[in-house]
Amino acid sequence: MNLESLIDRVLADPLREARSAGARGGRAVGYIGPDIPVELILAASAIPVRLCGTPAAPTPHAERYLEASFSPESRSIAEQWLTGGLDCFDSVIFSRSDDSAQRLYYYLCELQRRGRCGGPKPLLYDLARIKRALSLAHTIESTRRLAAALNVNEADLDGAVQRVKARLALLSRLTALRAGTPAPQGSLVHRIMRASHCDWSMEFDLALERWLAAPVNAGSTRRVLLVGSAPPDERLHCAVESADAAVVDELNDASAAPLASSLRPASALEEIAQRCYRTIGAIRSLLQSRQDICRRAHELRVQGVIVWLIAEDTGLAWEAPHLERALRDAGVPVLL
Template sequence: MGAVIGYVGADVPVELITAAGARPVRLAGRPDADRTLGDRYLGRGLDPAARSLLSRLLAGEFGRLDGLVVSRDCEASLRVFYALRELRRVEPAVALPPLHLVDVLHLPHRTTTRYVLAKVRQLRATLESWTGSLITDAALAEAITAHDRLRSLFAELATLRRQGRIGGTRALSIVAETTALPVTAAIELLESVLAEDHAPVPGLRVFLTGSGHDGPEVYEALEEAGLLIVGEDHDWGDLLWQRRVGAPTELALAERYQHNGPSAPRASIRARAAHTAAAARECGAQALISYVREHDDAPPWDYPAQREATGLPAVLLERQPYGGLTPEARTAIKELS
């Protein structure tokens, strides 16, 4: 059985993990999981999704991991890394895998590309030491080609969503399933889904922005209320697949992650608004919802510009519980639909 490498955040170049002969597994929280351990080490003022993830990791819910790569995609991910690093230092009895932080910057400069390329090479060396396998250029090229193939299949799935032939809840669940599979198995899963017959799905066509969603609970609640989520701009959804690597090289890999986005924690308000407006138009959205979890501070700053740029009926659902909706949010959704 090959090595299993966990990762946190969408800025981790998973192609390198695959090229090392390991299975990448994206770690996530779970709304109904006990958060006691995460609250103890991170405090209760941080995004509950991150606190849940840390709790599950410390409780051993992800099984054996041969390494853990954390990206600096947001403040919460960085705090998780620092907590784990300190725990490894002061609590050697806690069974934790070796850690590595990937700091991908998203500025559109050549100097930024050089910086990100250096971080890609550092991760490559770390994975080689963890797995005992040399990552050859041929293995990297093969991995890049496979992950780009997977992204192309996600684009086909997105087309079905825009046609109203698959719901957002199922699409998000498929994404989550693929992030725990070897890329070849993920490709097979997507191909089987795309080969199915897909009947039209009713509902008001909604574009979802705001916090990311690592599970289907909020999507289920929104679609049970008569909405159809046809697109989103978070990194468990459309931002996961929209940008390909394109060329089988380290440099192209670095550029892919440098220019991926724009995400709420790392992009300007103007860039977010322009991206959301273009994506909502492409999806044929009839309304805009910004869902924001408690202690996720970035998305509310984006909302006024997103609402203006899209020109759609819109609602901001702030300070929402992880994986749920407040009664006030449910009332606002009913008024929107």
């Protein structure tokens, strides 16, 4: 199956593999956020699937319990949980680094305690966010606790680490292609990224490897950088493409790569913890650094930057006016 057909299949039914695993007597573990240690799920002989929302879908059951400050994605995931849509999962991992996700974890735990809902077992990955040695030590200990909760086979950790490294290397090659001219179609790249979170099969890696050997590039030479909240689908990319332009990169919490590290991990588990800790560090440093965003815009030779924010992203909203001013001062057109 070629890559685009595989992506169509995955995105049409992101939970397909999770349901199939349950039918075969296997396990599937869901997760929310970019900084969850997928290696632990693989080493627990389970299928990892990143949970996502369904844009514009009604959430009447979730609205009974969640305030308006929850992100649309968290509301949609809660709706799926409360209506039995996630019963195919053995457990779901929430990250404390995401405010909506960690609050949803506590709400679902309380609803289960009161017998108001069923569903999989909620697990919290207590990832520390402050850049200091104690935070890294805390994250390593949290990773150990999560490994125990998932019944990870330590003998399989090294293989899982290499599996995730191989996937990240393929996605890094895809990102590098976007720096060229012409670049791949932004909407297709976004679909590849979304599907990669829901399908950790070797079939997906092989299809992506073949596509990278002969990529299909967009015809447009006008280039746009997208900054802010992570779009739930490709509608924003398609709107840019309808104006004969292409999104050549996204700077948001779904696209950050781990920061480089000089630390030598003492074990595979510590290596996993360090990767997740560096990922959240990359997100925070990038979105809070106007200079780095301006530098990235110039590196990519973009003709403009779109700053796209959802109302619930209040932290990023405080940065938006300063970012807009910095981009204009740097001579980069910006649409906020």
